[in-house]
Amino acid sequence: MIDVLVAGGGYVGLSLAVALKTAAPHLSVELVDGAPAEAWKRDERASALVAAARNLLDVLGVWDQIAPEAEPIRRMVITDSRTADPVRPVFLTFEGTGSEGDSSPFAHMVPNRAVTGSLLAAAERLALPVHWSTSAVDFSTGPHATEVRLSSGEIVQARLLVACDGVRSKLRDIAGIKTVRWDYGQSGIVTMVEHERPHEGTAEEHFLPSGPFATLPMTGNRSSLVWTERTEDANRLVEGDDLVFEEELERRFGHKLGALKTVGGRRAFPLGLTLARSFVAPRFALAGDAAHGIHPISGQGLNLGFKDVAALAETIVEADRLGLDIGSLAVLERYETWRRFDTFRMGVTTDVLTRLFSNDITPVRLVRDLGLGIVDRLPGLKSFFIRQAEGLAGKGQPRMLIGQPI
Template structure:
């Protein structure tokens, strides 16, 4: 059953000051609110969502790394997700041209990061949002919806949010989880480094005759990757990258012609295919905020960073932001410190900034490398993929990175531990 968030009025300026207020009721905003409140039930956490109350209607699906599954389990949200989550058992990577009759496999990933623990799951976004909203309400997160923050001001130890309609809310910390075009980020005076790829990702769901057996496939084609990601039943989620003009042409096609174009890329390994959901195109680029924090203010998720989906890590990075910020804030409160103070927020920024820049640079290089159709470049990258495939320790390292478990500085929630 879909969860419907409560709708409450924005409190007047004279009301009690909230400890943390989060603007943006998407996945990252919800999990940030839940993580803080779950770890510190005494913290007053407010979630401000522009979306009207009602069932979530996001028909997309997302790849959730093993570290995120551990986090969601710790936060009490995974039980409501697990029945609709499809484990990714293995993955193959090919590199070819569209006209090629054979697509040689250059790289394979398989196995669990731990016994019985797949390195990732595919989860319908609406299912994940419902589960997080339900867990947030049970944890005592207060929701204001629908509501829009027009502006905010900072005066010493308090930020005051100004809502459309004239209501205000005072808070010790304002967290912007309002997406890649974050309005609050601009109001905070934080600039962004951007680059447009002149590509769009076509996202849709297909049904097929034969079972996928939990296998994900990434075909590198000259204009971008074509990813086939397993869903429950004989269905797969597609993330199909094309030049923007071509993507717009494809989206405008009637179903039969679109399915014909789709089959040229999908292949016949899983039998006949058919559309099983709407199709949408999303422009692609890279955006990195020049700072993640300001006085009484922090960025999380796409408001802080937007990257190419080539590695499937965009949403997982947002979860890591939420886990790191919650850990910094709760640790500060336990020491009797002001969690909204700039020196505390700088700890969060220093923790997340290098990882974010590194992932942004990696996906940018991969995208530029694999959209090049020059023969010599193709030979070099295919040799590189083949070498990785023949080095089990290196493959294991990449699997742990994809699972969100690489490196030593992993937030406690993403290790499955309490804050």
């Protein structure tokens, strides 16, 4: 019997397994993932890592490996206009320094491959078994262990099964955990562009009638794009002619950074809201997108997953140190209490923002632009929002999020 089986080898599953082995080396932890071993190298996406997530990765000893590929966000600019408008007025700006009074940026843009690769290297150093091309396909829970059937036919017994298998989690369904879910009718187009002039660390979010168009700074003269369109339009753009795609891209990106060139592939991901009604069951826990999938309008999806990791790892390790059963519902409910309100709040926030900004209703535009302008003129309120964005707001944060080991 092993102590913890983690199902899902993305950054959430990997960071959880690494966090457990780092804090409690005596625990037997294994990870399974249905993807091939090299699949993570094909991930061309990039993500915004806020200060709290950076602290966690530093505690795990992997931030130094990620840092050379990380681009600090030095400034955030928010505009609201129609695609054809000749001028895009700026309604809100944030300077990129955090709320701790030093020059540390509140977020960095990092390639997903850099995060996953560094965590895999840490898993190897810790002799943590990672089984690729092997997924958890079924499980049954007994009084002392969960019996998990793998796609290889092997049966594994674990004191705790953690599902990090994505927003369409099969393990969540097997556990009988219901979700609140709806589709926005939008898809996010993800691609990378090169441009002639430097971005100077500026991230921009243009609120357009079809949804937000975000340009996010990467190392060199490159930017990562998260481009929201109605799903049928997004599919047409991704699957269509390169020239049409680049023309539509240029209409939204503008000419401020000179000539543009797309690099790598382009993909569209359907956008919706998914919130699990419960995060735990006896000897079973959800983390990352399996527990919550939100709209990328706030750039917080990955960071919510790292918050789950910090809270669940601390819950498990502290229970083990006290001699408690790490898979018992009484122990796991502490994790759920820790994370559920924050997740629900972020889900509601992104849902309201999506509905508020993904339209072209004139009275609504006037109200939202007035609100952005008011925030821009109140330094105290801007500092509050930065603190929230960093993931450091509130008391009783898990220790790894504030840079302390468990």
